[in-house]
Amino acid sequence: MHYVSTRGHSGRRQFCETLLEGLAEDGGLYVPETYPRVDAATLDAWRALSYPSLAFEVLSLYVSDIPPADLKAICEKTYTPEIFGTSNIVPLRKLETRLYLQELSNGPTLAFKDVAMQLLGNLLEYELARRHDELNILGATSGDTGSAAEYAMRGKKGVRVFMMSPLGRMSSFQQAQMFSLQDDNIHNIAIDGVFDDCQDIVKCVSSDLEFKRRYKIGAVNSINWARLVAQVVYYFSGYFQVSEGRSAGVDFSVPSGNFGNICAGHVARMMGLPISRLVLATNENDVLDEFFRSGIYRVRSRADTLETSSPSMDISKASNLERFVFDLLGRDARRTKSLFENQLRECGSFDLSGDPSFVTAAARFGFRSGRSTHADRLATIRDTWDRYHTMIDPHTADGVTVGRMHASPEAPMLVLETAQPIKFATTIKEALGRQPDRPLRFDGLEGLPRRVKVLPPDTQAVKNYIADIMQGATC
Ligand SMILES: *Cc1c(COP(=O)(O)O)cnc(C)c1O
Numbered sequence: 001m002h003y004v005s006t007r008g009h010s011g012r013r014q015f016c017e018t019l020l021e022g023l024a025e026d027g028g029l030y031v032p033e034t035y036p037r038v039d040a041a042t043l044d045a046w047r048a049l050s051y052p053s054l055a056f057e058v059l060s061l062y063v064s065d066i067p068p069a070d071l072k073a074i075c076e077k078t079y080t081p082e083i084f085g086t087s088n089i090v091p092l093r094k095l096e097t098r099l100y101l102q103e104l105s106n107g108p109t110l111a112f113k114d115v116a117m118q119l120l121g122n123l124l125e126y127e128l129a130r131r132h133d134e135l136n137i138l139g140a141t142s143g144d145t146g147s148a149a150e151y152a153m154r155g156k157k158g159v160r161v162f163m164m165s166p167l168g169r170m171s172s173f174q175q176a177q178m179f180s181l182q183d184d185n186i187h188n189i190a191i192d193g194v195f196d197d198c199q200d201i202v203k204c205v206s207s208d209l210e211f212k213r214r215y216k217i218g219a220v221n222s223i224n225w226a227r228l229v230a231q232v233v234y235y236f237s238g239y240f241q242v243s244e245g246r247s248a249g250v251d252f253s254v255p256s257g258n259f260g261n262i263c264a265g266h267v268a269r270m271m272g273l274p275i276s277r278l279v280l281a282t283n284e285n286d287v288l289d290e291f292f293r294s295g296i297y298r299v300r301s302r303a304d305t306l307e308t309s310s311p312s313m314d315i316s317k318a319s320n321l322e323r324f325v326f327d328l329l330g331r332d333a334r335r336t337k338s339l340f341e342n343q344l345r346e347c348g349s350f351d352l353s354g355d356p357s358f359v360t361a362a363a364r365f366g367f368r369s370g371r372s373t374h375a376d377r378l379a380t381i382r383d384t385w386d387r388y389h390t391m392i393d394p395h396t397a398d399g400v401t402v403g404r405m406h407a408s409p410e411a412p413m414l415v416l417e418t419a420q421p422i423k424f425a426t427t428i429k430e431a432l433g434r435q436p437d438r439p440l441r442f443d444g445l446e447g448l449p450r451r452v453k454v455l456p457p458d459t460q461a462v463k464n465y466i467a468d469i470m471q472g473a474t475c
Contacts, residue, residue, distance in 0.1 A: 236273060
């Protein structure tokens with residue numbers, strides 16, 4: 001299997017090359033040359049597999065540059081009950097007839113990003129060792145991504161993490177989760193500013209090619225193909241758990257921000273998994289809902305990006321959408337490039353409303369969408385608690401709210417649970433008048449010693465800090 005850029009760059013890449021490169025040279029995203037099809041007989045054969053074996057089968061279709069025995073070992077080391085709390089890894093919880101939660105947030109940081117990031121950590125360690133190379137991951141986070149990356153990379157050979165977050169702006173649980181890590185290869189940097197300052201610094205550092213090369217700076221952001229393909233696996237697992245031998249279709253409802261999670265559902269559907277509908281849920285930052293309803297993709301400005309109570313979905317543009325648009329346009333790289341490079345730069349938006357490809361999109365690709373508000377989240381958290389004695393976090397609540405709008409009598413709806421309530425205690429308190437339950441292993445987390453460097457919102461200060469650490473490191 002080879003990978004190509006959505007913007008048509010002529011170079012074809014192997015899986016491990018996309019793993020380290022992230023973005024393609026021409027600014028496009030890597031996609032597989034074709035989606036491998038999984039036929040009914042194969043689906044049947046996969047039904048009984050354990051999660052790590054299923055992950056191995058799915059990944060094998062996309063990875064041709066890691067020997068199968070090594071890939072299998074990586075999957076088995078990643079998806080264990082010790083790391084994910086259950087041997088099922090992504091179990092279903094039935095709320096009512098035809099409505100289920102699929103629990104994706106039982107990993108180390110209690111958000112679904114662990115499912116992909118834990119695999120990425122092991123893949124990176126493997127590949128860097130094979131190349132006798134190292135990588136310094138520089139990232140910016142306002143919450144879930146940073147902690148998932150740190151818990152995936154801690155103690156990994158050849159990898160260091162420099163993670164910036166806005167000083168004092170994450171939830172107290174999220175701060176404690178990150179800053180309590182004592183591993184030598186994990187470096188927390190609290191920037192005295194806002195999240196956008198952190199992101200700007202990442203951009204500035206990454207555009208200094210000399211610094212980037214010298215200090216081997218890389219990223220693990222949501223456009224990385226390896227993260228996406230790791231997420232494809234749980235759509236298969238969810239389908240097997242709910243369909244019990246029947247080959248009827250299922251629906252998924254996905255709380256969405258950067259379009260990574262639901263894009264994995266799109267890939268699973270393109271592979272032939274019987275998904276009837278992919279329901280995309282946004283919060284008040286509804287750039288994606290607007291696109292799927294109208295065909296108009298209108299990137300928001302910073303000023304127009306709201307701070308909501310489902311903060312991991314507070315996005316102004318959706319970095320993975322380009323992969324879907326590429327497929328929507330019949331894999332026309334020239335048009336994709338013109339939309340995402342020229343049109344977005346010049347107008348901040350593009351319009352496919354009259355395009356035949358968009359008019360038939362819902363039918364061809366199964367997408368539906370909807371948005372929900374703070375009041376909806378509170379009502380859904382309350383309702384789910386009252387009726388099913390199940391506590392859900394605000395992001396999952398967006399998924400339940402919008403999933404219900406599109407519920408159908410024909411197919412079961414699986415709502416992807418993207419985080420646990422303990423991460424967002426303030427909103428849970430507001431909805432239920434009580435604190436969320438805390439998993440035992442997090443008792444006393446906020447009281448642990450912290451390791452964090454506070455720096456001003458200044459690129460040079462961050463560069464100096466990285467250089468200092470690297471000087472001290474004995475390689
Ligand atoms: C990252 C995240 C999302 C959004 O996922 P995307 O892949 O960016 O669409 C939703 N909920 C939670 C809790 C998250 O951490």
